[in-house]
Amino acid sequence: xxxxxxxxxxxxxxxxxxxxxxxxxxxxxxxxxxxxxxxxxxxxxxxxxxxxxxxxxxxxxxxxxxxxxxxxxxxxxxxxxxxxxxxxxxxxxxxxxxxxxxxxxxxxxxx
Amino acid sequence: xxxxxxxxxxxxxxxxxxxxxxxxxxxxxxxxxxxxxxxxxxxxxxxxxxxxxxxxxxxxxxxxxxxxxxxxxxxxxxxxxxxxxxxxxxxxxxxxxxxxxxxxxxxxxxxxxxxxxxx
Numbered sequence: 001x002x003x004x005x006x007x008x009x010x011x012x013x014x015x016x017x018x019x020x021x022x023x024x025x026x027x028x029x030x031x032x033x034x035x036x037x038x039x040x041x042x043x044x045x046x047x048x049x050x051x052x053x054x055x056x057x058x059x060x061x062x063x064x065x066x067x068x069x070x071x072x073x074x075x076x077x078x079x080x081x082x083x084x085x086x087x088x089x090x091x092x093x094x095x096x097x098x099x100x101x102x103x104x105x106x107x108x109x110x111x
Numbered sequence: 112x113x114x115x116x117x118x119x120x121x122x123x124x125x126x127x128x129x130x131x132x133x134x135x136x137x138x139x140x141x142x143x144x145x146x147x148x149x150x151x152x153x154x155x156x157x158x159x160x161x162x163x164x165x166x167x168x169x170x171x172x173x174x175x176x177x178x179x180x181x182x183x184x185x186x187x188x189x190x191x192x193x194x195x196x197x198x199x200x201x202x203x204x205x206x207x208x209x210x211x212x213x214x215x216x217x218x219x220x221x222x223x224x225x226x227x228x229x230x
Contacts, residue, residue, distance in 0.1 A: 031218075033218065033219065035221070040202075040224070040226065041223055041224060042115075042117070042204045042206075042221035042222050042223045042224040043155070043204070043221045044221070045218065045219075045220060045221075048218050088154065088155070090219075096143075098145075098157060098160065099145075099157075099219055101154045101155050102154065103153075103154050104154050
């Protein structure tokens with residue numbers, strides 16, 4: 001079952017606003033991945049994090065691997081309508097183990 | 112980023128028939144491929160993990176005789192839904208993980224998904 005707590009579950013924001021979402025776990029992960037899924041499509045990898053404390057950007061997206069290795073956050077700056085979708089965090093405890101997914105954050109951006 | 116393709120993207124079939132879904136890693140070799148199932152407004156549920164040249168490992172509650180998985184090469188895995196029933200209707204997504212030595216080792220890339228509707 002799911003062991004990652006992702007929040008918020010949904011967000012409704014205005015275009016141009018910044019967005020922040022996070023995932024927490026009671027267990028330590030050594031890899032954190034953030035994906036975006038559009039309706040009817042598979043998840044697309046946004047950012048991959050491999051080291052505690054790592055802060056990585058991909059355009060307007062920034063994600064961090066928490067120091068405790070039990071959490072990660074994703075920020076989206078200056079949101080635009082095409083940012084709409086479901087964002088999933090995923091973690092892997094050890095190399096080669098399966099991914100554990102969060103429940104997803106549904107983002108709606110109003111023009 | 113790495114590319115994973117899936118075919119078909121949509122399939123409608125009659126109850127009792129079998130459906131095969133192909134998953135290919137297009138620009139990297141995938142030692143391990145995964146098959147997920149996703150219901151509306153839910154997260155991805157892992158069905159099975161397959162390693163090239165060996166039998167797939169199925170998650171608890173997933174019938175291996177119903178969902179046949181073949182991982183014949185480092186770039187191709189297939190999922191066959193046998194004797195499909197309406198309750199098998201879902202969105203099936205494959206994923207591939209690059210093997211050691213490749214950029215972004217231990218990163219998983221997903222296919223675009225296959226929407227299966229069983230009438």
